[in-house]
Amino acid sequence: MQKLKILMVDDHPIIIEGYMNVLMATKKDDQELTIDTANNCDMAEIMINRASKEEHYDICFFDISLPPSQDGKYTSGEDLAKLAKRVLPDTKIIILTMFNESFRIHNIIREINPDGFLIKSDLTSMELADAFQHILKSPPYYSSTVHNFVKQTFTSDIYVDDINRKILYLLSQGIKTKSLLDHIPLSMSAIEKRKKQLKLLFSVEDGKDETLLEEAKQKGFI
Structure with missing residues (x-):
């Protein structure tokens, strides 16, 4: 039995519920999922730091737009993803976001280099399920908007810092x-x-x- 511990961070509970339902309905027979959830940066920070001292997460899902932490140290899912990469180096990081501007995509890839990068407007239940299994075995997985951006950027002979x-x-x-x-x-x-x-x-x-x-x-x- 493959036991997987997962953290999902999104400020919309109904979206988290949707993600959870998809993963639970499509998991393989030999997979057992334990899913923790957080709706803001403060909750997520506590869970990530606790996991660094106890049982680590196998996968963390981060929405980019989140209410900032009360101390202002964490202002987005990007900040939390960087924290997770630092204190949970073996954890796979998945970014889910509505942002589809190429600057944001480039910045997230450069700063975080996530194992999965999914634009919410690209996403279907089937793609989320496929992305999850793909990332477990052979990351990274990019949804179509991210994939097209990367393809365009790296096939261009123009370099822009x-x-x-x-x-x-x-x-x-x-x-x-x-x-x-x-x-x-x-x-x-x-x-x-x-x-x-x-x-x-x-x-x-x-x-x-x-x-x-x-x-x-x-x-x-x-």
């Missing part, structure tokens, strides 16, 4: 160039220089930010 990705992402969210100073620790001249470099990289001939964003989106960077 993390700061330039953030500039593209913020511009795509309607942030004006002068307001980028509030989000990026660079001078205005450095930001302008990076924007010019991006326009050269993406062959933007008219110099417009709109054209830059359109080209970056077509190549999977936004």
Whole structure:
């Protein structure tokens, strides 16, 4: 009998109930699942730290959007996933999120490198069940949106570092160039220089930010 201890973290109890029902209904005959749940960062932190001293979790599911911890130390599922990777190094990490912007996807892969990365809008009950079994045997498993982003990014001959990705992402969210100073620790001249470099990289001939964003989106960077 394969006994699996699982932690699911999501601030919507009905979503956790749905995940649990799918896994319990589709588990293999030789699998026994014990599932703990948490609805916020404080609860999850306690469970992760307790597991590091007692029986470890085999798999942790983290939603990205969560109420922050009371002390402000943990503000999202990303923070909790980093904690879990640090104190539970043998635990498989699965990210489930509604965020599908390429900047967020890239950042999560770079910072967490999860064993599973599922966009909720991609997800069906069958895919969740298949992803769970796949991750147990041969991680990673990416849902279609994540897979397409990774494929586009790594087949492109354009290299864009993390700061330039953030500039593209913020511009795509309607942030004006002068307001980028509030989000990026660079001078205005450095930001302008990076924007010019991006326009050269993406062959933007008219110099417009709109054209830059359109080209970056077509190549999977936004």
